[in-house]
Amino acid sequence: MKKKRDIILALLTGLTLGLSYPPLPFSLLAFVGFIPIFLVLENKPKRPFLLIYLSFSLFHLITNWWLSSWQPNADPYLMVSGIAVWLVHPLFFMLPFILYVQIRKTTTFEVAVLLFPFIWTVFEWLRTFSDIAYPWLTIGYTQVYNIYWLQFIDLTGIFGASFLIVLINSLLLVVIKKVRDNKLLPEPLSFFSIKGVNFSALSIVFILIVPYFYGFLKVSEYNYEKIKSNNTIARIGVVQGNINPWRKWEVSTLDQIFLHRDLHDSLIKAVGKLDLVVWPETAITFHSIELNSEYNLNFLLDNLIQNQTSLFSGFADIVFLKPGEKISATSKKYFGDESKYYNSYNSAILLNYNPIKTSNPQIYHKMKLTPFGERVPFVEHLKFALKWLEWGVGISSWSIGTEQKNLIVESSEKSFEIAPIICIESVFPDFVRHFSKLGADVLFIITNDGWYDHTFGPEQHYQIAVARAIENRKFLVRCANTGVSGVIQPNGLSLVRAPQYEKIAFASEVPLMNEITFYAQYGDWLPNICCIVLVGAIIFVFFKFYVKK
Structure with missing residues (x-):
């Protein structure tokens, strides 16, 4: 009993x-x-x-x-x-x-x-x-x-x-x-x-x-109207592509760019000029800055210049190792020349349509990787297990980024810093608050929660972002491939929340806030x-x- x-x-x-x-x-x-x-x-x-x-x-x-x-x-x-x-x-x-x-x-x-x-x-x-x-x-x-x-x-x-x-x-x-x-x-x-x-x-x-x-x-x-009247406003567009995550790696990079660009262009036609448009995590797949991306970047830049809008997007970056540079457990041989090695990164890219003090592109490599999903834990000591523990979609061997930094959105009209938070990085409060200490005016989370559609996962991930907005007292713009996309206010209330599992784009007027909370300062x-x-x-x-x- x-x-x-x-x-x-x-x-x-x-x-x-x-x-x-x-x-x-x-x-x-x-x-x-x-x-x-x-x-x-x-x-x-x-x-x-x-x-x-x-x-x-x-x-x-x-x-x-x-x-x-x-x-x-x-x-x-x-x-x-x-x-x-x-x-x-x-x-x-x-x-x-x-x-x-x-x-x-x-x-x-x-x-x-x-x-x-x-x-x-x-x-x-x-x-x-x-x-x-x-x-x-x-x-x-x-x-x-x-x-x-x-x-x-x-x-x-x-x-x-x-x-x-x-x-x-x-x-x-x-x-x-x-x-x-x-x-x-x-x-x-x-x-x-x-x-x-x-x-x-x-x-x-x-x-x-x-x-x-x-x-x-x-x-x-932290009432929205009160904050809006006392701070500079950035007009932000969010594009939710709603692409099947299991199929996206089989679709050409340009096809995915076209899909997001069309939603992007339709939004601008509907609401007018935007300061920045954001696409979700890995919206641009296997995009090598050093090898084959010049045409793709020029294509994107032409579109951005035409619309006078900057772009922040997730993408998969490839960086070739320099001679003598350390080859890590996740480094791969280049198929065209086996003497060359490269690292692949889950990344974010910022393209300014009219850079003044910065240069294009600005790139951030993800620093907090999902255990097993994006990187095998302790892979340096388990190299033999790397091939056994690889997804069918081939994304379980990303390299870890080494520099936490904000990206700078700028034009002749305004300049502001954004925190480029990718997916699971948003569940690390101390990590996110460092972006605030570095001077971020607004927090951005790009993610692809489509792996877990129609489960608790995407909603839990969105609600965790609520805590990050409150801790840092900043607006938080969230762009997810299949949802939940939205804008969260510094008090944790949602300003905009888009429906899930739809191809959709929306715009929001986001106040830029550079205050540092007690938690952001002291961790x-x-x-x-x-x-x-x-x-x-x-x-x-x-x-x-x-x-x-």
Whole structure:
């Protein structure tokens, strides 16, 4: 009976946390989602970590089931890798609980559970590092629909939201424990007479309510009409090509350019002159600046000059290695001359129709690559596995970009800097905030979420972008091949949101904002403080255990 109860409680944590994650509308469940698994751990089950694994396997299944694509055209490798992530990912969620269990052995429940928000935040933050970084399921994202409560992340970043969510769970657990230990009498509200309950209850109310006051002020402060009247405006066009991602690598580069150009031209005819038009990730495929692109670039430039509009687009860049330059694990031999090697990059290109201080083209190479999907983790040490782990579409061996930089849009009329964020880079808050520090006036995300059409994936990716807009207090323009494309305001509200799975183009007047938020300036200061607290706690626990021995 006890074993069944523990299994049910473990599954309940996975279920409540899963239901709290977008696009499901039950965000408040996150504030109680951790409670069941802690009740299980207090029961001292024989296999606690197996129950934790079970819990977060269900959480991953509810939120990230779409990683295998499950479409008729899906690559078998993508399907297998999605299943592999499902099996492995819960192990990362186990790590903070392993540390919690060790701390709990040497201290009281209250101390251990109130340390857990620090433990959780540190391990969540650590998931943003290394070749296998995958911070998609950061608990703070459960509140992206709770937009007024979330506004404080311009101070703390998304990890601040995670910290408070887990802290509320911890405080509720303290209340539950004290009530159970004191064998609560049936009189209404009698538990407030128990020592320590008042403080915990008031703390919960404070953490839940105070962010709303800050949030209402900030949502009003960043009202679109107010910002528009006080800032320079850039007229931005967004082109959503809606190309089947499984077929796009079989279509000629020029055909894809024609498709996007036609939507581009139709938009300009409808709305007039635009400062910049954006196309999605890899809208221009296998486009080699150094080898065969001169005609294509000239063709594009002629069109841009005619329309007096600049272009920002995703493309696949090829860069030949210079003599003596290091050949990496992802470098390839050039088929026309095997003595030559090149690196291929998932890239963004900016073409100004009338450059004054800059030159065409400006290129940014993607620096955060999707594990397995775009690059095999630790490929330098696993060269032998590279061919085994290659997509049918052949994009699992991109090279990593080395320079984070903004791109400069300019003409005789105005000049502004854009952050060229490509796909999964948008889920790394510290990485994105560096674009703000470098002087970005507006954030751009180009992506191709078509691999996961008609699943939770594209909507989750869009909602994660909401957090980036709030953290940096900048307008965020999002251009996705099949959607979700849109413009997100600095308060997280959508100014424009285009329908998915349609060939469509739209324009928006986007205010340029060069302010630097506290978070953009100082980054992940909160996880760093959590690290200090955690290290101190571990030292304390170690010496206490040592003295006891």
